[in-house]
Amino acid sequence: MNPNINDKDSRKIVDIIQSYAQKHSLWVLAYGTGCGAIEIPPTMTSRYDAERFGITGRPTPRMADVLLITGYLATKTLKRVIRSYEQMQSPKYVIGFGSCTINGGMYWDSYNTIKSLDHYLPVDVYINGCMPRPEAVISGFVKLQEMISNGTANGWEKYRDNLDLYRSQQKEVIKNWQMPDYNW
Amino acid sequence: MSFDWIKLLGFIVTPLIASAVGFTYMGLSRKITARVQNRIGPGISQSFIDVVKLYSKKTAINHGLMQHMGPVFAITASITTLLFLPVIKDSIFFANFSFRGDLIFLIYIMVFGQLGMALGAGQTGNPNSAIGVSRGLSQMVGFKVPYVMALVAIMIHAKSTNLQEIIAVQDGFRNWMVFQMPLASLAGLLAYLGYMGYAPFDVPFAPAELASGPPSEFGGKYLALMMTSRSIFTFAKLVLFVDVFFGGASNFIELLIKTFLLYLFALFVGLVNPRFRTEQSIQFWWKWPTAIGALALLLVAWKG
Amino acid sequence: MEQLLNIPAILAIAFAGSILVFVTHLVLPRLRTAVVLLLTLVPAYLVWQLPVDSPMVYFSLGGFDLSWGTNPYSRLFSLLIAGIGVLSTIYSLAFMKNKARLGFFYLAFLATIAAMYGIVFSQDLLSLFFFWEIMTWSSFLLVIYYRFENQQAGIRYFVFSAVGAYALLTAIVYLYSFTGDLSLAATFRVIPQLSTTQLSWITVLFLLGFGVKSALMPMHVWAPDAYRSAPSPFTALFSGVLSKMGVFGMGLVLFKFMGGLEPGHIIREVLAWMGGITALLGTFYAVFQTDAKKLLAYSSIAQLGYIIVGLAIGTPMSVMAAIFLALMHGIFKSMLFMGVGSVFHQTGSLDLNELTGLIRRMPLSFVTVLMGIITVAGVPPLGGFVGKWLLYESLITSNHYFLVIVLFTSSTAAFLYLYRLIFSIFLGQEEREFDHIKEVSWVMWVPMLILAGMTLVTGILPGIFFGPIAEAMQYLGFPQIDWQMSVLFNPWGNQVDMLSVITSIATVFLLGLAFITWKNFRTTRYVTTKDIHTSGEMPTENENLTYAIDFYRPFERAAAPIFKYKVTRMYASFAENAEHLFDLLRHVYTGNAQTYALYVVIFLVILIVFSGWIFGIQI
Amino acid sequence: MIYYITSIALILIGMYAVLVKKNLVKMIIGLSLVDGGLHLLFIAIGYVDDATAPIFSKEGLSAAEMVDPIPQALVLTAIVIGLAVTAVALAIIIRLYDHHKTLNVNKIRELKW
């Protein structure tokens, strides 16, 4: 449908600037879902200083670019995460954090956590480990930056285009769906 | 009135320069903050990158008309304020409307944007925004008292309400208002801290508890415009304080030095201080700065 | 014909009109609207037609020579009355639709307007007082229009008005004992011959009388409740115009009567400070109101404080500022009360804690209130700024430094309540219970928008008011004042060119608006106010997240020491003690016949024993 | 002179009765005493020693030989009035007694203050 705006073949100066800016200014919605949130403070503070890469925390999803899922997601939490994701402005990216987001990790047979985040939200980058060290986190961000400049970090477009699929998968686990519909 | 093309150019270029300077200062402030916190910190251009990124957002959320217009109000006020400020002494290019740069007019036009922003924030329906606005307006009542005292004392001292004439009075290093009227300047500078909104007076925007307060529902183009406005406004405020207390600037370099030093002052005070609660900061301003300002006024009145 | 259509005709039509409306309501309720409209428009038109110096009308009543006439000063105020009077009447047509006792309402409404015409046209003190009192009781009737809850407010209003009016009356008869003539002209002639003490007493009494109507602290106690209680169309008139009658009188007293009171006289200074404190405290009280009309009422008190400061200072510029502010206040406060009244009309509530998110439902009312609050705040480019600027500049140039600070603090604090007003009513979360609310009918919003337009016009071209004000000030004894259509001067030679301001603001604003609308136009999502960031949580339908209750709690905590003393409580304790005293005194009437007989005998004995002393001389 | 003293004494006694006695009837008696004293005083004023009644009973009676007729006429009127008042008063007292069952003036104090 829509042409990929971040296409690296695009030679328009505006696009280059935009892509550069998006790459170097990643505002993170620090949404501490699981135990992984404990790794965020060291990442941000003096020792690892993620702000070097233009990565800063933002308190509201309206301002944020990156949704950081830091660990396992209960179905109850998933609902909030989806809502936060839908409140973010495109282009937006999701980083899955730790093995729980990949396959459920140690919660693989839990009755109320989700197994694979990718079924519900379009994850751009997974950082594995339990927990991933700050170095790994930063590495994941750098990977994301690369993807942005390549134009491959297009999870938000995937989500927009396959909304029905995602929605049906989300509704499978979330029984009391009381959210306004994400209309585009 | 002959129409001057260079003036028109001035009208366009001044805001651009102002926002460039403003963003640079914001970037510098982040860098300095990082250094103080023993971090490396982002590059100086980080604020530019951020705002460009925000402009490049593909979607936006709109809660209603006032949210739509709030940032426009803000940028209108910022640019109008700037246009009525004598940015550089005797410069035709930067003069704009400043030959009529009346101080009281400036005080009022500066509120225009804050009012617009507050309205926009209110429209979003987010309780955090309203709390932020409530705190911000309350604090404004606090610091406006010493602020106006200082300005009135200076206006009376200079026997003028025109900024250009006030600058003209401060000809030469020793005639800066800071030295002519130390008390008024002290009160004014304490109020300036509140005006800049850094710690310890940043409770309206406290990110951790209020989700950044008023702008918490703004994103994309709205936040971008707001940031642009904020950069211009920061610059305008700095220029105003430089003009009033530090004798203005006769060239651009001097202006940059003076404004940056003033900016650093606010920044460093913020970096080493915790945050006041709203009523604490109001009461702070109503105590010492107000007393100092009143003393300054009395002195001026006594001198005649 | 020209002779016929002068002041007596206007007053006769206006007063007869009020009765006629009452009769029409009884006889032919269908014609009521037409009659009301006709009987407001005709006098207003005639007032408009009056020449600035129409011939004086002399007549004699009750053994006194009275006269009516116009001068530039009274013409200014008569036009204000006519303008706001007509607009609020039109507004009331829709607002009061299907309410009970409309005959009574319009009787009092039109009588108030007529009495105000009478006040400004009076050229003698007796007719001034006569119309003053008519105005008082007719407005009192409207204050108590909604019967149940308003008795206290009404009586308080009336008692304070009575005290004020009697102060006025004392001054008038005291003055009369020197002049022997009630006409203003004769009074002006005699004034210079009075001693300073006498003059001061007269001035103070007059100011007391006029001060009550213009809600000067500490005589303001009646105002919030009275403004709150009256029906909104009348509150618009009440606050917008009726309170200006006090200002009108003060102007007359301070400049025409008391020419001997040079600027800087102690009375002027005290009055100015009272005005300043009124402005400050009125604003502070307004901040904590939870009732929209009460908030506006306190705001009114505060704004009148500004006007009084300007009048009291008495330099040409400050007087100009004061009169300009008076006219502006007439416009914007009427408009705000109308706007809030519309909300009340549609929702039935004035509670700021309850109302929320009406902007989509009542956009025109919102625009009105928005323009109103920008004007009240004195933010350029609307008209409020002009008045504020003139006032501050005049204060600074006339060495009233601390007064400037007081006023400035007040006007900064004004943002608080103004924001609260517009936020609580129109902004914030939209509620399901207000979904059915519609915008008011055009009969109501047209007057509101006309006034809103006026604020913009006066902001850009304040000269349209400066001209008449300059003439009025010449009448008041000031020298010729230079003015320009859109440039403000101060005595130090500085200027503000409103045209460049509006050019700059309009250009940037339109460009900005165009940009932000154009950008992402197709991809902007329009959401409800329920769709907000609340840490991922979704507010349910019944959940109202609007932050409205105790909106300025931090400020309240900070300003708590200021509110420790309340003047209302002082009056209450005074009244209580007075009643106890009265109770004590009436125990003289013991109810015992013998005691009464004893009184008679004792009285007789006292008279006989002390006859020489009591009757002074031997007869 | 004795007339004057007597009449004034009567008046004072009457007043005493009115002011001190608690019984309604006694008070009314006091009033009557005051009236009587006044009437006596009035007559006494018109009285001329060794004069005849103010009637031209014999030829050549000069005015100086008669007592002053006017006080007598007036006193007559006053007596009538006093009588009427007393009558009304007693009627009222009866009414009061019917309701209050007492004649003590201190107890009839429903209307006060």
Added chain:
Amino acid sequence: MNLNFSPVHFIAVPLFAAFLLPLLGRISQKLVTLVPGIVLLYLSAVALTLFPQAYNEPIVEIIAGWRPPFGITLVFGPLAAFLVTMITLIGFVVWIYSYRFIIRAPLEKYYMLFMLLIAGSTGIILTGDIFNLFVFLEITAIAAYSLTAFLRDHNGAEAAFKYLLIGSFASAFVLLAIIILYANVGTLNMADIAVRMGDVPAKIKLTIMILFIVGLGIEAELFPLNGWAPDAYSQAPSPIGAVFAGIVVKAAVYALMRVLFTLFDLPTSSHFLVVMGTITLLIAEMSAMRQQQIKRMLAFSSIGQMGLVLVAFGLGTREGIAAALFLMFSHAIIKTLLFFSAGYLVFFSGFKNISDLEGVGREKPWTGFFFSLGALAIIGLPPFSGFWGKFYLLISAANASHIFLIVLILFSAVIEAVYYLRVVGRLYFKKLHDIEIRRTPFTGLLAMGILAIVTITIGVYPDFIYELVLPAADELLDKAAYLQYAMMGQ
């Protein structure tokens, strides 16, 4: 058609009617109610006919053929004409009100006493003879005692007893004064007394004057002699309360003033009346403030108004007296209106307490309206007549340099405003108690309407009355002229 009216009719006709009424009562109750009306209408007509004449040239009527100073005269000068006209007109309005309102058993007694009251009051005003004045005073008083007790409840009797006791004192003192006066001057014609007053020793003169002040002051409700007034006003039937306020007290004040001005020149030389009037005013208004019963409140208010009248008289200037007369007139009108409407309100609700009248004003809009109008008028608001009375008084006080007095008067006016508005407020604002609202006759509303129209008319155009009171004031002040015509040139 020369009907040859004479001032004698004012006394003779009602007196005759009073005697006739019990007889008529045997024939028809209808006749009993109608006759007083006819009498009062006739008297009003006479008064209005004689009015211009009296203002041109005072009429002096000789009774029984003796010329003054020996005979009894009736002096019908401007002052008397003004007051008598007022009394007859008020009397007529009271009759209209009573016509359907007083329908209880002893109708003929009521109207007989009413007629006596009229006869006595006009007699007080008209007579030129001081003993006659005493007689008329007593006639009025006895009629008043009886009317006070007219309603057969114990409170009425109590009030009447108090009135009677104090009233008897009054008559005793007046009689004593007359006795001493007669002993010293040897004449009873007031004009003649005034002429001969110069010979009387000062001490005796003073004593006489004090006795008169106390005696007549009781009837004129001077503080502290007015203990009877609140009780009597509140316990008498409402129309009679109006009569007390509008007629009886006015006559008594006239008598006091006639004595003080013509016989003693007191007011022009001493502030006694001003001081006493002010005290009366203040105490009465303060007491009124705290009343629970509406009619008792009106009574105190009435006392206060009389205090105002006394103050105005006490100023002793032409304007002052004119103001006093204006006040008397306007007070007579307004207080009558108030008593009428209050009577109706009490009648509706069946209770006298203000708290029981809550909400009645809305049930009975017209009565409530008239009460409110009367309240506004008596507070002294334009455009009602009360305003002009107060204004004239204030003007004359200011001209006499009594600024403090003005303040006190206006202070009392504020108190007045408070307690009247309280009542008005209760009439309209509170919920109606669970009481049965009775039907009321229309005639009362007619009477109230007439009074309301009069008070508004005078309020808008006070010249009507003001031009009448000025010559009357002149008469009271110009002693020489009075002596001249009262003595018929002798």
